[in-house]
Amino acid sequence: MNTPHPRLIDIGANLTNKAFHADLPQVLARARKVGVTTIVITGTSLPESTAAAALAQSHGHYATAGVHPHHAKDTTPGFSEDLRALLQQPSVVAVGECGLDYDRDFSPRDVQRACFEEQLVLAAHTNKPVFLHERAAHDDFLAIVRRHRDTLSNAVVHCFTGTSAELDAYLDLDLHIGITGWICDERRGGHLRALMPRIPANRLMLETDAPYLLPKNLPAAPKSRRNEPAFLPMVLSTVAQARHETPEALAATTTATAQAFFALTAS
Secondary structure (H helix, E strand, O other): OOOOOOOEEEEEEOOOOHHHOOOHHHHHHHHHHOOEEEEEEOOOOHHHHHHHHHHHHHHOOEEEEOOOHHHHHHOOOOHHHHHHHHHOOOOEEEEEEEEEEOOOOOOOHHHHHHHHHHHHHHHHHHOOOEEEEEEOOHHHHHHHHHHHHHHOOOEEEOOOOOOHHHHHHHHHOOOEEEEOHHHHOHHHHOHHHHHHHHOOHHHEEEOOOOOOOOOOOOOOOOOOOOOOHHHHHHHHHHHHHHHOOOHHHHHHHHHHHHHHHHOOOOO
8 A cells, every 4th residue: 555645835946937837737746646735836026926826826826926136136116016916815925035146146236135125024014924035145134134033924044055153043033944955965965964953843844946956866867957846755855864853754844834834724
């Protein structure tokens, strides 16, 4: 008899990406088959957030609405009011992806900071949690989040790949932590494994960031190198091993944490 897969929530997948245009129904079916019953589709710009909301609504999943720092330069005055309208939809459960990215600097840094702060104000006004992005910008990012933290209901540092000190700083602010397949890469993400036991169970969530960050421990990697929500169990098993937990126990706690964080209905 087949053992049922533990239920999982992928808190961050870029399903509006062109990599999924040809076979999204099959992608969603494969995810459900391995227990990934709920996906939060990431919004990264106004057009992509609108598309994510529509996709979530039509497929019974959820979405975020926000402007990634790469797209901060493309915003116009009043952009947060457009996001506010999206956040009124039942399937749109968080503000983001928003934050700072000084690694690529696709948007000027002052523009990134202003765009980020405007979205944190929006999250406070709408009482929505925040889906956060930080890359090579820890000090400025932390200072901005610290300024706004008391007004925010909840916030998750998505795709955490940082240091021990950075993790401590985020946990000190009562932030949630999202872990991706980066941890499955022993060369680049091996340092994360020692940090996993330090994350409280009610602060830890799992994500694929699909189509990016394909887990390196897949038994047979797809030729396309495309990541997808069906591969979330590989992240689960790696994190569970690092925390000295069973995958079933970790699945239960991360699912409960994600449900509470995003105020999701069970599915």
